[in-house]
Amino acid sequence: MTTFESLGIEAGLLQSLETIGFVTPTPIQEQAIPVLLQGTKDFVGLAQTGTGKTAAFGLPLLQLINKEQRTPQALVICPTRELCLQIAKDLANFKAKKGSIGVTAVYGGASISDQIREIKRGTNIIVATPGRLIDLIERKAINLEGIHYVVLDEADEMLNMGFKDDIEFILKETINRESIWLFSATMPPAIRQVSKRYMDNPHEITVGKVNSGNANIDHQYYATQHVNRYETLKRIIDFNPGLYGIIFTRTKADAQNVTESLIREGYDIEALHGDLTQAQRDKVMGRFREKSIQLLIATDVAARGIDVKEITHVINYELPDDTEVYTHRSGRTGRAGKSGVSVSLVTPREIYRLRQIEKLVNTKFHKMDIPSGKDVCRKQFFHFIDKMLQADISNGEYATYLPILQEKFADVDKEEIMQRVAALEFDRFLKYYENAADLNIRDSGKGSRESRSAERGGRESRSSRSSNGNYQRLFVNLGTKDGFYKASFLQFILDMSGLSKDVLGKIDMKDMNSWVEIEPSAGNKMIKALDGKNYRGRKIRMNDAENGGGRRR
Known part of the structure; x- marks a missing residue:
């Protein structure tokens, strides 16, 4: 059986793992740790969320750090504040028995002054979200010249959120790094591009299937x-x-x-x-x-x-x-x-x-x-009964009131109590679901338009509306160069406008510009919501592609 000790983890860290209850390495830990402990090899690890990636890179980082030197030597970049705090907490648990290694989390939504003071006091590992880290770099509050190891955690999510330019900016600032460790659940082309541009023949491992779902x-x-x-x-x-x-x-x-x-x-x-x-x-x-x-x-x-x-x-x-x-x-x-x-x-x-x-x-x-209304009521009823039967009655403040309860229910038999409990608990459900409709889509036969549409995945409805010219076409000066993918761009324009996805047709994205098909009744609202606003310091221009400029050549 593989152990953390056999992977090369040192005694201080092993004690911490024993305290936490880590016994057997997960597959990603088993394959990654020996490679990362070398410290000089670029690395790509593909594994689904929840497979133990933090320990896979965290333990080697803590072992490679020179704790006598109180300067930032390792940088972990992750997409969100929550993940940033979680990684910092995990690293603190891993190093509990090893000694004074400084771990500092820097993220938006918290006092930047406090974070600057903590960095100046001396730290070894910076765990950061991209935006706050760039803010610190531009303020000259952090020096990344001593960074030897850069970890990109949840890399695909960072790129989906539009952090591609930020990541590249940060990597250009870590000029003396020895290795980049990239962890991701999926491997879209943008991540492969980052890998080719900034990594030197990385050692790549895949745990499970890339893009595959969790078997559980x-x-x-x-x-x-x-x-x-x-x-x-x-x-x-x-x-x-x-x-x-x-x-x-x-x-x-x-x-x-x-x-x-x-x-x-x-x-x-x-x-x-x-x-x-x-x-x-x-x-x-x-x-x-x-x-x-x-x-x-x-x-x-x-x-x-x-x-x-x-x-x-x-x-x-x-x-x-x-x-x-x-x-x-x-x-x-x-x-x-x-x-x-x-x-x-x-x-x-x-x-x-x-x-x-x-x-x-x-x-x-x-x-x-x-589920039908009756199915729901039945499920809720039995759940309540099971919950009642499993209730812990060994220690309860209610004991004082038992004599009063016994007196109240002295003339009420068990069946009536059960009926009263059911009526009290389920009256709302029973009334609501008494005449509940069947919500299932029933196939009305091979010739039905709905079943044909479902088989084609609704492609007819969208493409025919587009080809018949029932959509208005909008031009906007935002594209993939602004860090957008289709999903994040769609989320952005819907959030800005407050419109529903149902009003949109095709979205055609290029490097610097995009074209959006939208139902004519919603076109003006979309334009008013975006045109003239700012995105990353750049003024957004949106107009009708046919009448207001922005025509495709």
Whole structure:
């Protein structure tokens, strides 16, 4: 059996691992640690979220650091504040028995003055988000000339979030580095490009299949009409009373709307989106980790770096536009060997995209029937009964009141008590679901237009509208050079405008410009929302591609 000691980890770190309870290395740790301990070899590690990547690079870093020299020697770059803090915390646990190695986390949303003071006091490892690190570099508050090791963690997520230019800027600042260690769940062309440009013949390992889904995750989908999407979501939540999970939407407007609707109906849920302050975000995440709330609803950007254990379900209220994003979403569940469920709500026109995702994760999606009202009530009832029977009655403050209870129920038999409990607990569900409609899409025969459309994945509806000229075409001076991919660009323009994805057609992106198809009724709103605004210091120009300039040559 492979051990951390046999991989070359030194005594001080082994003691810390024993205290934490780390016994056997995971596959990524087993393959990466011997290579990284050399310190001079560029490295690419491809592995899904939750496979132990932090220890895979963290243990070699701590062993290679010269703790006598109180200057930054290693740099870990990650996409979000949450992941930044988590990595810093893990490194602190790993080094607990080794001695005084300084680890400093620098991220936005916290006092930059405090972070500068901590760096000046002397530190060895900087864990940073790209934006805050560049801020420190430009203020000349940090010197990266002594950095020997650069770790890019969750590299694909950083590129999806538009950090490509930031990463390249940082790499150009680490002129004396000995090696770059890149960890990613997927390997899109942009990451391969970074690898070729900045790394020298890297040692590459893959744990599992690239872009493959976690084997512990059951991928399910519910076919529903667009108008029934919200009602279907409620049915799924009600049918899974022990559910603890994240609901993903495309836009922050959708996240907020769904959250407000569910809260009004008594569900324990909070939204996580870009409009929250850091203090509000921390409060929401704190409540979610403590399980004070059952559900978190988030956009892909807002959810980056969330690492919460024991999530049972991920629900895709809408499928992501970039199929690779699905891997990141579903990877929030089924972690550390536990099982999880990834649920997608899919309209007939989205079936084709679902099939593409199936190929990407190399997993068959199971089609589920939307539960009926009776199914939901039955499931909720038995869940309540099981919960009641499993309640711990050994120590309770209620004991003082038992004589009063016995007196109150002296003339009430057991069957009547059960009936009263059921009526009290399930009155709301029974009334709501008494005449609940069947939300499942029924195939009305081979000749039905809907079934034909579903088979073609709805391609007809989108392409025909475009070719018939029913879309307005908008020009915007933003493109891939601005750090956008289609998914992040779509998220950006929808967040800026507050519009729904349903009003959009094709998006054609080039280096410096893009063209967006949009329903004419929504075109002016999109233009007003973006035209004249600033993005990274550059003025956005958006207009009608046919009448206002921006024609393609």
